[in-house]
Amino acid sequence: MTYCYKYPHPSVxxxxxxxxxxxxxxxxxxxxxALEPFQGRWAFPGGFMKMxxxxxxxALRELQEETGLQGAYIRQFHTFTAPNRDPRxxxxxxxxxxxxxxxxxxxxxDAAEARWFASDDIPQLxxxxxxxxxKATKALRQQxxxxxxxxxxxxxxxxxxxxxxxYEAILDVRFDRRNFxxxxxxxxxxxxxxxxxxxxNKKEAFLFRFNKAKYEELxxxxxxxxx
Amino acid sequence: MTYCYKYPHPSVxxxxxxxxxxxxxxxxxxxxxALEPFQGRWAFPGGFMKMxxxxxxxALRELQEETGLQGAYIRQFHTFTAPNRDPRxxxxxxxxxxxxxxxxxxxxxDAAEARWFASDDIPQLxxxxxxxxxKATKALRQQxxxxxxxxxxxxxxxxxxxxxxxYEAILDVRFDRRNFxxxxxxxxxxxxxxxxxxxxNKKEAFLFRFNKAKYEELxxxxxxxxx
DNA sequence: TCAAAAGTGTTCGCTATACACCCATGG
DNA sequence: CCATGGGTGTATAGCGAACACTTTTGA
Numbered sequence: 483m484t485y486c487y488k489y490p491h492p493s494v495x496x497x498x499x500x501x502x503x504x505x506x507x508x509x510x511x512x513x514x515x516a517l518e519p520f521q522g523r524w525a526f527p528g529g530f531m532k533m534x535x536x537x538x539x540x541a542l543r544e545l546q547e548e549t550g551l552q553g554a555y556i557r558q559f560h561t562f563t564a565p566n567r568d569p570r571x572x573x574x575x576x577x578x579x580x581x582x583x584x585x586x587x588x589x590x591x592d593a594a595e596a597r598w599f600a601s602d603d604i605p606q607l608x609x610x611x612x613x614x615x616x617k618a619t620k621a622l623r624q625q626x627x628x629x630x631x632x633x634x635x636x637x638x639x640x641x642x643x644x645x646x647x648x649y650e651a652i653l654d655v656r657f658d659r660r661n662f663x664x665x666x667x668x669x670x671x672x673x674x675x676x677x678x679x680x681x682x683n684k685k686e687a688f689l690f691r692f693n694k695a696k697y698e699e700l701x702x703x704x705x706x707x708x709x
Numbered sequence: 710m711t712y713c714y715k716y717p718h719p720s721v722x723x724x725x726x727x728x729x730x731x732x733x734x735x736x737x738x739x740x741x742x743a744l745e746p747f748q749g750r751w752a753f754p755g756g757f758m759k760m761x762x763x764x765x766x767x768a769l770r771e772l773q774e775e776t777g778l779q780g781a782y783i784r785q786f787h788t789f790t791a792p793n794r795d796p797r798x799x800x801x802x803x804x805x806x807x808x809x810x811x812x813x814x815x816x817x818x819d820a821a822e823a824r825w826f827a828s829d830d831i832p833q834l835x836x837x838x839x840x841x842x843x844k845a846t847k848a849l850r851q852q853x854x855x856x857x858x859x860x861x862x863x864x865x866x867x868x869x870x871x872x873x874x875x876y877e878a879i880l881d882v883r884f885d886r887r888n889f890x891x892x893x894x895x896x897x898x899x900x901x902x903x904x905x906x907x908x909x910n911k912k913e914a915f916l917f918r919f920n921k922a923k924y925e926e927l928x929x930x931x932x933x934x935x936x
Numbered sequence: 937t938c939a940a941a942a943g944t945g946t947t948c949g950c951t952a953t954a955c956a957c958c959c960a961t962g963g
Numbered sequence: 964c965c966a967t968g969g970g971t972g973t974a975t976a977g978c979g980a981a982c983a984c985t986t987t988t989g990a
Contacts, residue, residue, distance in 0.1 A: 491718035
């Protein structure tokens with residue numbers, strides 16, 4: 483017991499809701515807790531913030547340890563401070579969500595068991611992590627209205643249908659295939675490649691990539707995605 | 710020195726960006742720091758989070774002490790964690806913004822000098838509070854796209870022009886007076902009263918109030934304010 | 937030959953936007 | 964009587980939403 487203060491200080495952790503996309507469904511990476519409390523329950527990766535790093539650096543570090551990803555896209559969305567959210571002692575957590583390409587995620591260094599879960603089929607979580615997930619989902623939905631966000635979640639090349647699935651999964655709505663196509667065309671955010679792919683054994687589908695310049699421009703000037 | 714931990718813990722404060730509206734300009738309430746560091750500089754009201762209260766409760770308490778307002782509308786928007794943001798020791802701050810009616814704000818209990826500043830004419834601030842203000846403004850702008858927010862900032866009754874001024878001040882844009890009127894009419898969010906007021910010594914202007922039912926409904930279903 | 941998936945329009949109605957007109961008031 | 968501010972209307976262009984047609988391919 484070496485660090486002493488005149489007034490009590492809470493512990494500060496960062497937690498990271500890691501979103502991925504498999505072409506059909508939105509997924510969330512969870513790790514199984516090895517220790518009490520909530521041993522065996524699933525939870526978001528996270529850990530204590532170090533004294534010489536910002537919360538963002540801490541979250542990136544945790545993410546790197548868990549997924550092997552460097553410099554992933556993360557965003558702080560809320561800090562959870564209910565006095566009894568951790569049964570042991572006062573812990574507040576600064577929560578981030580990350581958008582990653584599932585394909586690029588390797589198993590983490592940590593021995594802990596980790597698994598992707600469909601975002602609409604999540605097991606019982608440790609602590610207040612269910613509340614954290616709800617808020618993360620809400621924040622992501624808000625963000626997607628102002629910034630094109632698909633780039634972070636999709637592979638380099640993808641079909642229109644995959645992009646549509648992504649938007650549908652995040653917003654939990656259904657779009658008309660043709661209207662979605664027209665809208666994307668009007669925004670000029672996509673570039674068609676020559677390659678095709680045949681995911682369904684029916685007609686072949688073109689692969690697209692993001693037009694990076696337009697993508698950044700729309701991200702800048704606060705693009706309004708209505709739907 | 711009575712509270713000891715195995716690992717170092719940061720101090721945790723809440724800061725509150727208090728927005729008000731005087732009918733023309735968006736305002737921010739600042740207090741002059743009485744102590745070092747940054748003695749004499751303007752800053753946002755704030756203070757240490759207590760161990761038995763959530764950050765939100767802490768922010769409301771600080772706000773009450775400063776303005777006399779109970780249960781004001783506040784919203785957490787970001788937590789600032791740069792390791793050296795406070796020169797004394799590691800302090801992270803959970804930042805809120807509050808929307809209040811300037812008319813209802815009484816001087817605080819605190820002896821500290823407090824003043825309203827126009828949001829586009831802010832003096833040099835203590836700590837990283839300039840950065841906090843920028844982020845608060847941005848968050849408020851985002852919010853106004855999804856939730857009608859005027860209710861918290863305006864008196865019970867107000868003219869259309871005042872409402873327009875509010876939106877223009879927050880979003881930093883100009884609207885056509887007639888289009889703004891038409892839009893508000895279509896949304897059915899306002900109720901016209903019989904009273905008029907004569908702010909300019911020209912033609913009298915009707916006073917409006919919010920249609921609370923419609924207001925709440927739009928707030929619920931995530932209203933899209935385009936402009 | 938038929939069902940399913942994918943590429944490409946077309947039409948319609950709403951609304952954002954630009955702009956015009958009238959009324960009331962004080963100088 | 965005219966400048967200023969306020970209440971109300973109208974025309975147009977563009978977009979969201981609904982929907983139709985065609986092609987490809989495997990069963």
